[in-house]
Amino acid sequence: MKKPNLEVALLAAWLCAATLAADDGVFDQYRDLMGDENPAVFVIDEGEEFWLTAQGPNAVTLESCDLGLGPGVTAGAYVRFPRHFADTNAVMDLESRLVYCMTTIQGRDLESVTAKPYSLRGDFGTEIEALVTWLAAESEGATIAPEQAHATERAMYALGKDIFFYRAGPHDFSCATCHEQSDKRIRLQALPDLTSHTGAAGSWGSWPAYRISQGLVRTMGWRLRDCFRQQRWPELQMGSEASIALQTYMAVNAAGGTMTAPGLKR
């Protein structure tokens, strides 16, 4: 590490900040002025267009993709994820299900569709981001109700819980380090308690979200990957068991909450 002292100072600063109360409404005026004009509306349209665009060697659209409620049913599909699919005999999140449909229905190459699922700096959105945004909007107002009937779904929840509390990496961090208490913050950012229903529902229900700092819509898959990065853990792969497990843990804790995505976040 080049600057160990800076790292220690930052960690100390973080620990100080974390002992203060949540943001106390300091950004209410800012959020009022922002109003409800969320640029995610463009990404919703773009996602629907991707869904309806014939692509790949088979030159077909994704309209026959089964998101769990039957081929082509998009309304209310997102709030049931992650869920077990008989055709793959696996628990999938929405992102991995979309990849499955792109490769099986459209005949597209797995490597190319998973090469860059999330925008990098200077990008203006990816197909996965757009599709997830549109499909989340197709569940807007619906009750979060991830499937937990199948044994593999319950096992995925248990694995997600284990990962959530697992401490690792150079800073000995776990997800829980930041996200198992309420009224904590980093600098002025309130940290949700993802072990509680309220905290999990607020978070799970508002992603994907337009991140105003980046000018992009980000998905929960990206959000978790970025948490891994903050913890100095290895890069979390889209559609990996770890990613799906953590999403299952959050979604089940959020069950009964309302899907309000796409959200508008700092």
Added chain:
Amino acid sequence: MTTIHAKGISRRGWLRWAAILAAAAGLPGRVWAAMARPEAAFGATALDEAMAALGDTPQVHEGIQFTTPDIAENGAVVPVRVEVDSEALPNVSKVSVLVEMNPNPLAASFDIPPGTEVFIETRVKVAQTCTLYAVAEADGQLYMQSRETKVTLGGCGG
């Protein structure tokens, strides 16, 4: 809501644009003269330089209502609103928004023809905590209001 999609430079887009310029050319001279982009002011790298390029040193005027957040969650998007009471300050033909500490302080400039309320809302990037200025031009004179907006860093880098 209505959406129209244009990719790059469409022929139709250019024709429309040409039509706007033609329509604008028919407006009173004052408005037409104001339509040129204030290139020197946009190129200025310091606040006083940008103000000088816009005209004179502006006087503070209570007829200008300038709204910005006291504290912004992120400097990438800071909502601003400029409203001018036309009884207190009539004949405003141009409104500019400047951000003191940005690499180029002038963020946006708006030409306002007679009949348009002086009411502009937009969102600007603010590089760091500093003073924002709303400058209104009326009958060749510059007037202003200023506000400080604090910019915070996000929690996690993401």
Added chain:
Amino acid sequence: MAGRIKIRAQKKGVVTEVKALMRHPMETGMRKDQAGEPIPAHFITQVSVLHGEQPVMQGHWGAAVSANPFLGVRFAGGEPGDTVRVVWTDNQGGTGEGETTIR
């Protein structure tokens, strides 16, 4: 996907209130991409709001206007059913336009 505009125009008493959201990256030219290469400046330089064929506002923008820019203006008059248009051009010669009717 640049070029799109979402517009709402609403009659409020004697004025019409227009709110427009534009799909544009508004790159300053000062950022670098993940590989460290500079991202070229790409931003809207001029935006017009028209009521029918009549310009009601003409904006000149720099790169400091936020990504996916928002613009709100008010003009006197306008009747429900009238057309309101928003047109922009950027520094790379791109254009975008959108229209709606006053509610």
